[in-house]
Amino acid sequence: MIDVKLESVYKYYGTKKALDNLSLEVSSGEVFCVVGPNGAGKTTMLRIIATLMRPSSGNVYICGEKIDYKDPKNLEKIRSMISYLPEDADTYSRLTGYEYLRFFADLYGVDPDNLRFGIEITGLEDDVLRKKTGTYSKGMRRRLLIARTLMVMPKIAILDEPTSGLDVFSAVSIRRVVRDFSLKMKKTIILSTHNMLEAQDLCDTIALIYNGKIIFRGRPEEAMRNTFSSNLEEAFVKIVEERRYVS
Amino acid sequence: MSHRHSLIALFRKEFLELIRDYRTLLFLTLTPLIMMPLMGFVMTSLQHIEYPKVEIIIEDDSIGVLDNNTFTSSYIADLLRNLLTQRGVITYVNTSVSSVDLRIVIPRGFTHNLTSLDSQAFLLAYQVPGSSKAEKAYSEAISVINDLSRYFSDLKIKYLAEEAGITNVSPEAIRNPATIYVAGFIAPSGAGISPEEAWKIFIARLFAFSMLFVSTPATTYIIDSILGEKERKTLEILLSSPIKRRDLILGKVFASSIIGLLAAVVDVLSIIIFFIILSTSLGYGIMMIVDKGLLIVTGVVVYLTTLATLSLTLPVIIRSSTMRSAQVISSIITIASSLIFISVLFVDFYSLPKDVLYPLLILPYTNSVLAVQYYAFGDIGMTFAHITILLLFSVALMIISSRLINEEKMLLKPV
Secondary structure (H helix, E strand, C coil): CEEEEEEEEEEEECCEEEEEEEEEEEECCCEEEEECCCCCCHHHHHHHHCCCCCCCEEEEEECCEECCCCCHHHHHHHHHHEEEECCCCCCCCCCEHHHHHHHHHHHHCCCHHHHHHHHHHHCCCHHHHCCEHHHCCHHHHHHHHHHHHHHCCCCEEEEECCCCCCCHHHHHHHHHHHHHHHHHHCCEEEEEECCHHHHHHHCCEEEEEECCEEEEEECHHHHHHHCCCCCHHHHHHHHHHHHHHHC | CCHHHHHHHHHHHHHHHHHCCHHHHHHHHHHHHHHHHHHHHHHHHHHHCCCCEEEEEECCCCEEEECCEEEEHHHHHHHHHHHHHHCCCEEEECCCCCCCCEEEEECCCHHHHHHCCCCCCCCEEEECCCCHHHHHHHHHHHHHHHHHHHHHHHHHHHHHHHHHCCCCCCHHHHHCCCCCCCCCEECCCCCEECHHHHHHHHHHHHHHHHHHHCHHHHHHHHHHHHHHHHHCCCHHHHHHCCCCHHHHHHHHHHHHHHHHHHHHHHHHHHHHHHHHHHHHHHCCCHHHCCCHHHHHHHHHHHHHHHHHHHHHHHHHHHHHCCHHHHHHHHHHHHHHHHHHHHHCCCCCHHHCCHHHHHHHCCCHHHHHHHHHHHHHCCCHHHHHHHHHHHHHHHHHHHHHHHHHCCHHHHHHCCC
8 A cells, every 4th residue: 555655746936946747656554764975855845745835836645645735624534644744843942852752643633552662662660751752852852753653553644854863872762763663553664864774774665865866766776776885875875986987 | 845844843943942041031021020019119119208298378367257157367277277288199288308309389368369259369389390299299289178168169159148138159150150070982983882891992902001011022032043143153054054035034033023922922021910900999890990801902003013013124134134234223213102002002103194194104113003903993894904914014024034135245244
């Protein structure tokens, strides 16, 4: 079953083309990774899927339902199936960890079991969760944000560079949480990253975006095999350079 | 997720953030609590410690005789000095002083003319321009000269009556054959009102003026509540959640209106403090001049004025989504509200011509003023009508705002 489908999507910011005839399908339960250089269009694509932006043209389908960006009811329905974590998102600094999770649990109508699951995901002690999130380290706040995203049990979780700017330990811990969630809950996860190790480690499928177009889509090992590379980073560089040469 | 739950969740979150924003709360409560009593202090105490100085110069050496009484210019000068001193004016006679607000010159022939039956006597006044102390000194001098003039007028009338052999004479009846005095008070409708109700009308005017302090904290908080989410990088998550846009607006406005409620309470408190200072200085008890019903109506109007201010600011914040433009608009709204709330001290809005009043009713603040003033006049129907307009105004703008939300614009424009 296809959970996310983008059909000939274009997106312009003024005259600048951010997405160029982009088509894509993400299967249910898949961990789908979007990689690409800065400004390639990754965040724009994720925001369009998260209903925060409208494509200039083209269609987007979530779990078979076409997004009608002009219909508030349709948008509310789509949003209830999605949980989105933006790259530079932060928590409400004046709320405690518990209050933060409870707010979103109430907003999404999450049951107490899932709220407990969210608390568990944070990996934070009870006394820490009772403190205002403004006192947390960046890694702690990121864990809280991940917990918020996953505890609502979305059909599709969208994570925009979830480990960006984190130290190795925090990044590994968050990757573990995402992997466990994916294995246990069998939910669809779309994540963007610059970290090829992360992509290789977590993802079933990767899509390489360059200048608003998908220039490769397949399994990580496929990318390496096709480019005779020993790792995904090398494969990524080769694919982009080849593209530059062609264009 | 039910509509009610998401609205309560958002309201609860906003409320928690609000009550933990100690700086805003401090600003909100301290401004009126300091400003209103300070105004009371300025209006009462400061003017008493401002003593104007008057210098009296005698150039006259004439002597006046009236009914076998002899008067000299020194006598007149001393009389003026005593009367002025009684009125809190520091007065010097023929003494050179370094600083003076008003100089009164007794010119040659003054005393003679003052006591004659065929000439008018003139004093010459020289006033420091643009000085409130000089204005006060001149005003006191006029009162004192009027007393002096009345005294000599009485002497002249009695003298002439004696000469004419008339015994039953009232100098006042000859001097002012017709006069007018305030016999009571009436409402604009023409109905008679008691002195207490007259006080209430005066107080209502001051209550309406006190709403001057309401709009700034409300607009500050709503800007922070919406654009602050973007600045603090929490907006994108909130917008991607399934919360209805209407609930988003309602939750933020009602949480911000808590500020309004708090402002209303602090406002009324500060006014009570103001009147304690004012009434104490006038020698009245506080309950003589504060009406409980008026306090309640003012509280309701202040809350609705806050709600209207928030609703007025919302569409602009949502569409512009930049902190700077939102602050400019909030300043314009504050200025518009200030124009109405300050002018209420001088303008009777209820008696303005229709072609002037009706355009002004577009502003919610005109309705706030009218609701309070009509209540003071006992016109409950008009009070209710203006309160309803305020409420409808807020609801209409909130609905418009929820339709104006454009996630993409809000996310892409710089804060």
